[in-house]
Amino acid sequence: ATSLATLGAAKGIRFGSTVGKDNFADPGYRALNAAQCALVVPENEMKWSITRPDAQHFDFRAADRIVEWAGANGLGVRGHTLLWHSERWMPQWVAEHDYGPNPRAEAERLLTDHVATVAGRYADRIDSFDVVNEAIDSETGALRDTALSRHIGAFETIDIAFRTARAAAPKAQLVYNDYMGWRADEGLHRDAVLRLLEQMRKRGTPVDALGIQSHLGSKFSDTPTGLGSLDEPAFRRFLDQVTGMGLDLLVTEMDVHDNPLPGAIGPRDAQVAAHAKAYLDLMLSYPQTKTVMCWGLSDRYSWLSGMRLRPDGMAKRPCPFDADFRPKPFRDAIAAAF
Numbered sequence: 001a002t003s004l005a006t007l008g009a010a011k012g013i014r015f016g017s018t019v020g021k022d023n024f025a026d027p028g029y030r031a032l033n034a035a036q037c038a039l040v041v042p043e044n045e046m047k048w049s050i051t052r053p054d055a056q057h058f059d060f061r062a063a064d065r066i067v068e069w070a071g072a073n074g075l076g077v078r079g080h081t082l083l084w085h086s087e088r089w090m091p092q093w094v095a096e097h098d099y100g101p102n103p104r105a106e107a108e109r110l111l112t113d114h115v116a117t118v119a120g121r122y123a124d125r126i127d128s129f130d131v132v133n134e135a136i137d138s139e140t141g142a143l144r145d146t147a148l149s150r151h152i153g154a155f156e157t158i159d160i161a162f163r164t165a166r167a168a169a170p171k172a173q174l175v176y177n178d179y180m181g182w183r184a185d186e187g188l189h190r191d192a193v194l195r196l197l198e199q200m201r202k203r204g205t206p207v208d209a210l211g212i213q214s215h216l217g218s219k220f221s222d223t224p225t226g227l228g229s230l231d232e233p234a235f236r237r238f239l240d241q242v243t244g245m246g247l248d249l250l251v252t253e254m255d256v257h258d259n260p261l262p263g264a265i266g267p268r269d270a271q272v273a274a275h276a277k278a279y280l281d282l283m284l285s286y287p288q289t290k291t292v293m294c295w296g297l298s299d300r301y302s303w304l305s306g307m308r309l310r311p312d313g314m315a316k317r318p319c320p321f322d323a324d325f326r327p328k329p330f331r332d333a334i335a336a337a338f
C-alpha cells in the first residue's frame, strides 16, 4: 500500500510519528517509521529530563542518534519540547537550584541558555519546534507555575522562551502545544489557550502555530464513535479564532485511547478508526492544518499501554499499526482522511 507520507504529501500534508525511548532500539519499528513517515519527533529525548542532567551540562546523545537516523533516512524532524510546564517531567534540580541573590536573572539565564542551546544545535535540521508545552492548568485556566516562572513571571517565561527560540532558529516554525479538549465541558481550557495566544499576539511574541495534541478518547467519558463527545460547533469556533489570529494548526500527538471501548477487537478497531476519521476530517477542513503526527505508530510501544489499564486486561490498540506492525483500520482512516 502507498505510505501515509506519500498520501499526505499529495495533499500538502506532512505525516509523522514519534520515535524514542525503547522503541528506537527496535529495527522493525524504525523501519516502519521510515517507510510511513515524512518526519519524526523524539518522544522524550529533547525534553529537559534527558538533555539536562544538571545546570552545567547538556546531554544530546539520545537526541542526536534520532536526528542522525532521520537524516540518513530522508526524514524531517520536529523538536519537542523546549519547555514543559509539567513539574513532573522537569528534572528535580531545576526546583532545587540555588537561584542566588538575583533569582529572576538566574532563572532567565537558565531558560535562555537552555532554549538557545537546544534550538541552536538543531536549527539546520529541525524546521518546527514545540517551544512551550501544556502551560495552562486545565482545572483553573490559569498559567501553570513552574520552578522557573516563579522567579520570572508566568507569561514572561513563555514570551522569553519563544523570543530565544526565534533568535536561535530563525527559520523554524514556533509552536505552542497543548492538549485542550473538544468537549462542551472543556471550554475553560480552550478559552485559556485563546487568551494566551491573544496575549502573545499583542506582545509580539513570535508564535507561528498552535499544536493540538489530539489524544482522542483519552478520558473515560469519551465515546469514540464518529465525533463522539466532541462538541463540533464549540471546537470549530475555537479553531476559527485561532486561525483568525493568523496562526497555523498542527495535529501533534494523535492516538485514540480505546480503554472505554468494549473488548472485541474488530468492533473496537472500527470505532477507533471512525473516531480518527471524523476528527481528521474536521481538522483537515482547515487548510492551516499541514502537519499530522501520531504519538507512536504501533500498539507495541504506545505510551498509553501502561496507563489506566483496561478492566478486561486486554492489550490496548490506540495506534494505526498493531503490535506486529500490521496496518489497522485506523491506518486506513488516516489514508482516507488525506
Ligand code: XIL
Pocket (backbone or CB within 6 Å): 021, 043, 044, 133, 213, 253, 303
Ligand atoms: C510522554 C511520553 O510518551 C512518555 O514516554 C513519557 O513518560 C511522558 O511523556 N503530552 C506530551 C508528550 O506533550 O510529551 C507526552 O509524552 C504525552 C502527552
